[in-house]
Amino acid sequence: MNIPADLLYTKDHEWIRVEGDQCHIGISDFAQSHLGDIVFVELPELDIEVGAGQAIGVIESVKAVATLFCPVGGTIVEINEELESSPELLNEDCYANWIAVVELNDKSELETLMEASAYSEFCRQAETGV
Amino acid sequence: MITIINPSTDPCFNMAVEEYLIKELDSPEDIFMLWQNRPTVVVGRNQNTIEEINPAFIEQQGITVVRRLSGGGAVYHDQGNLNFTFVVNNSRDFANFEKFTLPVVDTLARLGVKAEYSGRNDITIQGRKFSGNAQYKHRHRLLHHGTILFDSDIEAMVQALNPSKAKITSKGIKSVRSRVTNISEHLPGSLSVAEFKRVLAEEILGPDYGQDRPLSPTELKRVQQLCCRKHASWDWAYGSSPPFNLRRTAAFSWGNIDIRLDIKRGMISACRIYGDYFARGDIRELEYHLVGTLYRQTEVRSCLEAISLQEYLPQMGYDEMIGLLFV
Structure with missing residues (x-):
């Protein structure tokens, strides 16, 4: 399982890369590998205000549909439209292919997210139940 | 496992029940529900509705069109079709279709019919599909549901799911046509859909059979809200199609x-x-x-x-x- 050390993670298996007041968000390797072949991505709406944990999109694979949650509160300032025509990019490289850029409302919200080591342990527990 | 008794055949209401069960009911126990719809086309979460249906036939027959939370292609329901839904807390069952389809295969074996799970989320008899399955994940909860064609009107199904040849292009999920069959055609004896429903519930629930409850008045009120605001709306069934x-x-x-x-x-x-x-x-x-x-x-x-x-x-x-x- 690829879990880059320089990112933050959520229990819903999203990753966050913070750059100043903005952050790129995407889905983790755990998420893409469990979903299997991804066939459709419904992207968030641009310029909308979202709260942390709010549903902002949908990812459909050959096996299931999963809700995409916004890990942090803020405004959606960019979306990766390439994913609309090539959803499989999320399987190919889920960290290079971000889904959206969020302008943060409150940087202190980042403290609730997991660092790579904690997320790695979280994934292990999710897999084994121990 | 707790069984939710839901006698409604209103497809919009039933879609709202599923949404309530996975998103709002905070139950430590797994949930099971067997239910039916009056004639309905159910499109997948990311399908373009008008690419999937025959509007003239649907209007003429008074068929309802709804969108479900899970993915995949369009299906036809009527009262010859039985739907089953599991909502479980264990997200490790994610993508495990065999676990949820096995009880159906086992029930049919008991009735003398050889069925098998096919790789593409279907259960088949002699290579012909009678059950389509899909999953929807919401946080740590997982919903698995499937259709079971018992004695559906296949002719109506074929017509309802026969879209026009208009030039429509979208990135939406396209339905895959399958050869389908009704279980009733393969049974050695005669059995009603209600009797089949009971046998299936016994097989799935085992010792939990009989542990059932209806939705409470508060729950019904909430489901009605979800139904009116979302599932019965044009915005959701048609308007939420991909561009x-x-x-x-x-x-x-x-x-x-x-x-x-x-x-x-x-x-x-x-x-x-x-x-x-x-x-x-x-x-x-x-x-x-x-x-x-x-x-x-x-x-x-x-x-x-x-x-x-x-x-x-x-x-x-x-x-x-x-x-x-x-x-």
Whole structure:
């Protein structure tokens, strides 16, 4: 399982890369590998205000549909439209292919997210139940 | 495992029950529900509804069209079809279709019918599909549901799911046609769908059989809300389709016409009309008026009536135009 050390993670298996007041968000390797072949991505709406944990999109694979949650509160300032025509990019490289850029409302919200080591342990527990 | 008793056959209500069970009911126990719909087409979460249905047949037969939370292709339900839903807390069951379909296979084995799970989320008898399955994950909870064709009207199914040949392009999920069969055709003896339902429930629930409850008045109220606000709405069943483009051409005695529409979130977002007819008004004005209108017959008709279609297309009647835009 690829879990880059320089990112933050959520229990819903999203990753966050913070750059100043903005952050790129995407889905983790755990998420893409469990979903299997991804066939459709419904992207968030641009310029909308979202709260942390709010549903902002949908990812459909050959096996299931999963809700995409916004890990942090803020405004959606960019979306990766390439994913609309090539959803499989999320399987190919889920960290290079971000889904959206969020302008943060409150940087202190980042403290609730997991660092790579904690997320790695979280994934292990999710897999084994121990 | 707790069984939810849900005697409703209203598809919008039933879709709302599923949404309530996975998103709002905080139950430490797993949930099971067997339910049925009156004649309905259920499209997948990311399908373009009008690419999947035959609107003329659906209107004539009074078939309801709803969208489900899970993915995949469009299916037809009627009261010869039985639906089963599991909502479990263990997200490790994610993508494990065999676990949820095995009880159906086992039940049929008990009844003397050999069925098997096929790789593509289906259960088949002699290679013909009678059960389609899909999953929807919401946080740590997982919903698995499936259809079971017991003695459905296959002829109606084929007609309802036979879309027009209009040129529509979208990134939405396309349905895959399968050869289908009803379980009743394969049973050695005769069995009603109600009897089959009981045998299936016994097999799935084992010692938990009989641990059931109806929805409480508070729950029913919440489900009704979800039903009215979302599942019974045009916005959800049609308007939540992925963006699509529609191109329609036709030859009339007065000339040829070529119309192209882009539809996003159920609304006409771009429109071009070409043709070799004579018109008083500038056709760009008509295009301009159509943009921003919901792609829905009643809305488009009132838009055309408000600006007088004859200004731009002198020989074209409203019904002709509507017939062209909605096939």
